[in-house]
Amino acid sequence: MNGSRTKTQAGANLPALRHHNAALVLDLLRAAGAEGISRLELAEGTGLTPQAVSKITARLREDGLAAGAGLRPSTGGKPRTVLRLVPDAQFAVGLHLDRDGLTAVLVDLAGRPVAVTRAPLDLGAPADRVLADAADAVRDLCAAEPHKPVLGVGVAVPGPLDHRDGVLRRVTGFPQWDGYPLRAALAERTGLPVTLDKDTNAAALAVALALDEPRGDFAYLHLGTGLGAGLVLGGEVHRGARTGAGEFGHQTLQLDGPLCGCGGRGCIEALCLAAEARGDRAEAARVLGAGAANLVGLLGIDRVVLGGRTVAADEDAYVRGVRAVIEERAARGGAGTGVTVTVARGGDRPVAEGAAHLVLAPVFGRVGERVGGARG
Amino acid sequence: MNGSRTKTQAGANLPALRHHNAALVLDLLRAAGAEGISRLELAEGTGLTPQAVSKITARLREDGLAAGAGLRPSTGGKPRTVLRLVPDAQFAVGLHLDRDGLTAVLVDLAGRPVAVTRAPLDLGAPADRVLADAADAVRDLCAAEPHKPVLGVGVAVPGPLDHRDGVLRRVTGFPQWDGYPLRAALAERTGLPVTLDKDTNAAALAVALALDEPRGDFAYLHLGTGLGAGLVLGGEVHRGARTGAGEFGHQTLQLDGPLCGCGGRGCIEALCLAAEARGDRAEAARVLGAGAANLVGLLGIDRVVLGGRTVAADEDAYVRGVRAVIEERAARGGAGTGVTVTVARGGDRPVAEGAAHLVLAPVFGRVGERVGGARG
DNA sequence: GCACTTTGGCAACAGCGTTGCTTAAGTGGA
DNA sequence: TCCACTTAAGCAACGCTGTTGCCAAAGTGC
Numbered sequence: 001m002n003g004s005r006t007k008t009q010a011g012a013n014l015p016a017l018r019h020h021n022a023a024l025v026l027d028l029l030r031a032a033g034a035e036g037i038s039r040l041e042l043a044e045g046t047g048l049t050p051q052a053v054s055k056i057t058a059r060l061r062e063d064g065l066a067a068g069a070g071l072r073p074s075t076g077g078k079p080r081t082v083l084r085l086v087p088d089a090q091f092a093v094g095l096h097l098d099r100d101g102l103t104a105v106l107v108d109l110a111g112r113p114v115a116v117t118r119a120p121l122d123l124g125a126p127a128d129r130v131l132a133d134a135a136d137a138v139r140d141l142c143a144a145e146p147h148k149p150v151l152g153v154g155v156a157v158p159g160p161l162d163h164r165d166g167v168l169r170r171v172t173g174f175p176q177w178d179g180y181p182l183r184a185a186l187a188e189r190t191g192l193p194v195t196l197d198k199d200t201n202a203a204a205l206a207v208a209l210a211l212d213e214p215r216g217d218f219a220y221l222h223l224g225t226g227l228g229a230g231l232v233l234g235g236e237v238h239r240g241a242r243t244g245a246g247e248f249g250h251q252t253l254q255l256d257g258p259l260c261g262c263g264g265r266g267c268i269e270a271l272c273l274a275a276e277a278r279g280d281r282a283e284a285a286r287v288l289g290a291g292a293a294n295l296v297g298l299l300g301i302d303r304v305v306l307g308g309r310t311v312a313a314d315e316d317a318y319v320r321g322v323r324a325v326i327e328e329r330a331a332r333g334g335a336g337t338g339v340t341v342t343v344a345r346g347g348d349r350p351v352a353e354g355a356a357h358l359v360l361a362p363v364f365g366r367v368g369e370r371v372g373g374a375r376g
Numbered sequence: 377m378n379g380s381r382t383k384t385q386a387g388a389n390l391p392a393l394r395h396h397n398a399a400l401v402l403d404l405l406r407a408a409g410a411e412g413i414s415r416l417e418l419a420e421g422t423g424l425t426p427q428a429v430s431k432i433t434a435r436l437r438e439d440g441l442a443a444g445a446g447l448r449p450s451t452g453g454k455p456r457t458v459l460r461l462v463p464d465a466q467f468a469v470g471l472h473l474d475r476d477g478l479t480a481v482l483v484d485l486a487g488r489p490v491a492v493t494r495a496p497l498d499l500g501a502p503a504d505r506v507l508a509d510a511a512d513a514v515r516d517l518c519a520a521e522p523h524k525p526v527l528g529v530g531v532a533v534p535g536p537l538d539h540r541d542g543v544l545r546r547v548t549g550f551p552q553w554d555g556y557p558l559r560a561a562l563a564e565r566t567g568l569p570v571t572l573d574k575d576t577n578a579a580a581l582a583v584a585l586a587l588d589e590p591r592g593d594f595a596y597l598h599l600g601t602g603l604g605a606g607l608v609l610g611g612e613v614h615r616g617a618r619t620g621a622g623e624f625g626h627q628t629l630q631l632d633g634p635l636c637g638c639g640g641r642g643c644i645e646a647l648c649l650a651a652e653a654r655g656d657r658a659e660a661a662r663v664l665g666a667g668a669a670n671l672v673g674l675l676g677i678d679r680v681v682l683g684g685r686t687v688a689a690d691e692d693a694y695v696r697g698v699r700a701v702i703e704e705r706a707a708r709g710g711a712g713t714g715v716t717v718t719v720a721r722g723g724d725r726p727v728a729e730g731a732a733h734l735v736l737a738p739v740f741g742r743v744g745e746r747v748g749g750a751r752g
Numbered sequence: 753g754c755a756c757t758t759t760g761g762c763a764a765c766a767g768c769g770t771t772g773c774t775t776a777a778g779t780g781g782a
Numbered sequence: 783t784c785c786a787c788t789t790a791a792g793c794a795a796c797g798c799t800g801t802t803g804c805c806a807a808a809g810t811g812c
Contacts, residue, residue, distance in 0.1 A: 011397050011422035012388075013769050014799055021387050021800085039760070046387035052800050054760060077758025078808040170709070217616060229674070238609070240593060240676015244711040247673035252666045254631045255647070263708040271631070290628045297623035298605070298671070300616015332639040333546070335620040389800050390768050397769085415791075428769050430791060453789025454777040 021048060023365030025056050029066060029085040030110060030209075030364055036069040036082035057083055064089045065109070085109055090363075091145055093138050093153045093192070094356025096199065097130070099123050099173065103352040104137035106144055111209060111360065113353060115144040123174050127185075135189040152193035153186065154358030156202035156351050163243040166196045172226070195358040200246055201237045202354030204230025207305045207344050209357055209366075218303035219295050220344065221248065223288065223310045223318075227269040229295070235366055253290055281314055285321020293326045297335040307344035315343045397424065399741030401432050405442060405461040406486060406740055407588075412445040412458035433459055440465045441485070461485055466739075467521055469514050469529045469568070470732025472575065473506070475499050475549065479725070480513035482520055483732040485739070487585060491520040492728075499550050503561075511565040528569035529562065530734030532578035532727050539619040542572045548602075571734040576622055577613045578730030580606025583681050583720050585733055585742075594679035595671050596720065597624065599664065599686045599694075603645040609675070611742050629666055649686075657690055661697020669702045673711040683720035691719045 012020075028037060028045050039057060043050045060066035061083075069084040087110035096103040102121040105113045117137055123130065134155075142150050159171025166183020187194040204220035211218070215235035222228050229248030231238040239245050249269035250262050257266025258274065268291045275284035292304050304322065311318045323341040330337045344350055361367045388396075404413055404421050415433060419426045436442035437459075445460040463486035472479040478497040481489045493513055499506065510531075518526050535547025542559020563570040580596035587594070591611035598604050605624030607614040615621050625645035626638050633642025634650065644667045651660035668680050680698065687694045699717040706713045720726055737743045 011400055011424035011428070011769090012393055013424070013428075014393075014797085015769095017388055017390075017393050017768085017799060024387055040758095048387035048389070049801060050760070051802080052387070052389075055800080058761090074809050075758075076756080076810055078760080080759065231675075233609070233614070238675070241678050242676060245674065245676030247676075247711045250705070250710050251670040251673060253628060255629055255633075255663065255666060257631075262710060264705060264710070287631065290631060294627040294670070295674070297627060298621065298674070299607075299614070300618060300621030300623075302617050329626070329640060334626050334638060334640070335623045387800090390766080391800095393768060393799085416789090425770060426791075427771080431769080434792090450778050451789075452779055452787085454791080456790065 020365060021046065021052070022056055022060065023363065025053065025060065026065065026085070027364040027366070029060075029083060031212075032084065033110070034069075034084060036084035038072060038080035038082055040080060042083075087112065088114075088145070088148060090149050090151055092151045092356040092359040093141055094202070094352045094354065094358075095134055095137065095153060095155045096202070096352035096355055097121065097123065097134065097155060097157045098199070098351075099158065102133060102137060103349070104134075104141055105349075105352040105356060106141040106150075107353060107356040107360070109360065109363070111206075111353065111357060113349075115141050116349075116352075117141065123171070124176075127177070127180055131182075131185055131189060134186060138186075138190050138192070150192060151363070152195065152359040153190060154195045154197070154202065154355035155182065155186065156197060156199040156355040156358075157182070158199050161196060161198060161243060163195075163197050163201075163239050166194065168196075193359070197237070197239075197355070197358050198228075198230070198243065198246065199351050200228040200230035201239065202230070202358060203307060203344070203351045204232050204305075204354070205237055205357045205361065205366075206350040206354030207307070208232040208235065209361075211303070216303060217299060217301045218305065219292070219299070219301050220305045220307060221288065221292060222308040223272065223306065224308035227272055227288075231299070233299070236361075237367075248291065248295070251291060251294070253287065253294075276310060281317045282321060284310075285318045286325060288318065289322035289325030292322050292341075293329045293334075296326055296339055297329070300335065302338060303340045303342075305342050305344050307350065311343060319343055396741060397422065397428070398432055398436065399739065401429065401436065402441065402461065403740040403742070405436075405459065406585075408460065409486070410445075410460060412460035414448060414456035414458055416456060418459075463488065464490075464521070464524060466525050466527055468527045468732040468735040469517055470578070470728045470730065470734075471510055471513065471529060471531045472578070472728035472731055473497065473499065473510065473531060473533045474575070474727075475534065478509060478513060479728040480510075480517055481725075481728040481732060482517040482526075483729060483736070485736065487582075487729065487733060487736065489725075489729060491517050492725075493517065499547070500552075503553070503556055507558075507561055507565060510562060514562075514566050514568070526568060527739070528571065528735040529566060530571045530573070530578065530731035531558065531562065532573060532575040532731040532734075533558070534575050537572060537574060537619060539571075539573050539577075539615050542570065544572075569735070573613070573615075573731070573734050574604075574606070574619065574622065575727045576604040576606035577615065577619075578606075578734060579683060579720070579727045580608050580681075580730070581613055581733045581737065581742075582726040582730030583683070584608040584611065587679070589679075592679060593675060593677045594681065595668070595675070595677050596681045596683060597664065597668060598684040599648065599682065600684035603648055603664075605671070607675070612737075613743075624667065624671070627667060627670070629663065629670075652686060657693045658697060660686075661694045662701060664694065665698035665701030668698050668717075669705045669710075672702055672715055673705070676711065678714060679716045679718075681718050681720050683726065687719060695719055 024046050039053045043053045066083050067086050069082045072080040087108040094105045102119050104117045106115040107113050160169040168177040168180045170178045183194045183196045200222050207220050217233045220230040227249035229246045250267045252266050253268040254266030260267035260270035272284050272287045326339050400422050415429045419429045443462050445458045448456040463484040470481045478495045480493045482491040483489050536545040544553040544556045546554045559570045559572045576598050593609045596606040603625035605622045626643045628642050629644040630642030636643035636646035648660050648663045702715050
């Protein structure tokens with residue numbers, strides 16, 4: 001099923017228009033959080049007329065997605081009615097299939113986790129076994145909110161894969177997965193729509209949605225046993241044609257440098273991990289910073305977020321080191337002025353939450369809008 | 377004037393919908409070239425119903441933007457009517473302000489140049505002088521097609537600048553331009569809408585539109601007296617928040633390498649130009665290839681186009697060298713399988729043409745759609 | 753208590769793409 | 783030569799979008 005054609009750009013019709021504007025409003029409601037936001041602020045934020053916002057929010061309230069939340073103080077006239085998202089109207093499941101463990105999380109529309117399960121997992125086990133474990137985790141989580149609709153399952157996996165087809169490629173260390181149609185298989189077992197993506201992309205999405213500024217460009221750099229990146233451009237995950245984007249670890253940073261496990265020379269991952277291994281954390285941070293600065297200049301990004309176990313071990317050293325390299329380059333007249341460098345809290349948990357966001361993102365218009373099938 | 381607000385994402389209304397779909401159809405017409413394209417192919421390409429395409433093309437024909445162009449051979453029924461873009465319905469001016477010369481070109485809707493002027497220029501001269509020269513060039517070109525509408529002027533300039541505000545930053549070598557509102561100044565003198573962008577972005581746009589595949593991701597690498605890049609993602613120029621994206625030349629490729637003019641060490645530009653200066657063209661190409669491969673992995677790009685005077689001097693060597701590095705990395709299991717490496721013909725001329733495309737791109741829906749002002 | 757400001761819904765409206773149907777313009781077999 | 787069939791493309795009616803004009807609701811402040 002789901003024989004989606006992705007040949008060309010999509011024409012838009014009235015249902016698409018309606019969906020687009022509704023998603024925009026929902027995104028602003030989500031960003032406003034428990035505080036809420038008034039109709040006129042929604043109008044200001046979307047560029048729509050207040051009357052259009054009234055109609056759209058009326059539909060959202062009818063669907064149970066939005067609700068009133070008190071009044072603003074008057075400014076000389078009728079006080080504004082505050083609207084807020086109803087977080088527990090719908091839910092999504094996020095699955096993080098890692099090399100040695102399975103983390104599953106049920107999140108509400110606001111992205112807050114309402115149930116989490118963790119279990120050991122052997123990615124080297126037969127596919128059926130892994131699939132059964134994943135499906136069981138999904139079923140158990142759905143039981144936590146028995147009468148609420150679950151929109152779908154987002155799955156984050158380490159290796160290279162094809163997001164569009166939902167097929168795994170040669171996951172590093174587990175080549176037997178190459179070509180396995182994980183999305184279709186899990187969709188059949190759970191009866192839910194499934195979205196597949198790289199773990200770094202999921203983490204990047206989770207971090208991006210947690211930021212204040214709604215639709216900026218930023219990069220998430222993950223330093224754990226390897227080094228990878230997730231890019232969010234214009235509020236959407238940038239995946240490239242074949243989900244190949246974000247290969248950050250094997251960029252050359254030292255021509256003819258030391259040999260890397262990938263067979264190349266002077267890869268940033270090799271340099272960074274080698275420095276960390278010999279205890280020279282400042283050098284590891286400097287190397288990471290050089291790569292981050294390259295990224296900042298190339299994409300004009302103004303926010304870099306670091307994460308992963310290795311970073312978590314000494315957050316300050318990495319943040320300071322990376323920030324120093326970027327600021328030094330900016331001071332020389334290069335790009336990078338005003339770039340923010342921060343760290344993602346929570347270790348690996350953001351990956352599972354981000355996986356759930358893969359499902360939620362389309363609701364908030366954060367993805368190439370499945371508007372394409374105008375005849376759907 | 378033009379007090380456009382760019383605060384947030386744009387809500388869409390019916391005029392916006394109409395404009396969007398018309399732009400989509402125009403883009404397909406443009407891509408079809410003189411061959412033309414039938415209504416049903418347009419429907420297939422946009423996802424719209426044939427009836428909608430009929431309505432849209434009827435409007436385009438009424439506006440003089442499209443016209444019939446014969447019939448297809450019948451396949452057993454009524455033969456399809458072929459439609460084509462009317463290239464000389466509208467025009468745009470492209471201006472390339474370089475350090476030592478001014479190239480101006482008048483292009484039609486299809487992007488073909490119909491008039492070109494070149495003149496020496498001293499970017500170090502007073503702003504009024506440069507502005508007058510530019511305005512004169514625009515006026516002369518418009519006289520070439522006296523009775524046809526000119527949509528606007530696109531200006532390509534070397535240095536860092538702000539595309540959104542239309543203000544120059546510290547153009548390398550000519551710091552006196554810092555803060556000069558070139559867009560507003562030229563718009564006032566010519567009475568035409570003006571778009572400002574970096575020369576590499578203009579070149580990238582020109583090359584992207586000349587490709588067959590309509591909306592892919594690709595990178596244009598320009599190696600002349602410096603080394604820069606223009607990125608086209610999803611058919612649109614990627615500029616980043618402050619038009620800073622595309623700083624390719626000063627990415628670190630050799631940690632603690634030789635000193636670069638920018639004050640940094642091991643910048644790819646310094647390495648590449650040094651190799652070229654000592655006659656080691658293979659090494660220069662290899663260095664450029666390493667940077668290109670980094671880019672390919674990071675963004676999942678599947679097409680790299682090289683250009684600039686230095687590349688033009690020995691196209692084969694550079695194409696082969698860059699291709700070799702990318703393919704070697706792909707063979708090791710990294711990204712880069714199936715990446716195409718080609719060279720842009722025509723020396724610097726594409727920059728002026730690309731500048732004109734800055735004006736044409738919105739017509740074909742190739743830009744952040746000025747849909748925002750729903751009330752406009 | 754009255755004038756004023758501000759919010760927000762009701763009703764009418766123009767205009768979008770879609771649907772159902774008809775007409776136009778070919779092919780190919782009897 | 784005629785007729786059945788196929789394919790293309792327009793006409794008319796329709797449902798639905800956001801917009802506009804207007805008015806009721808609900809506050810403040812003199």
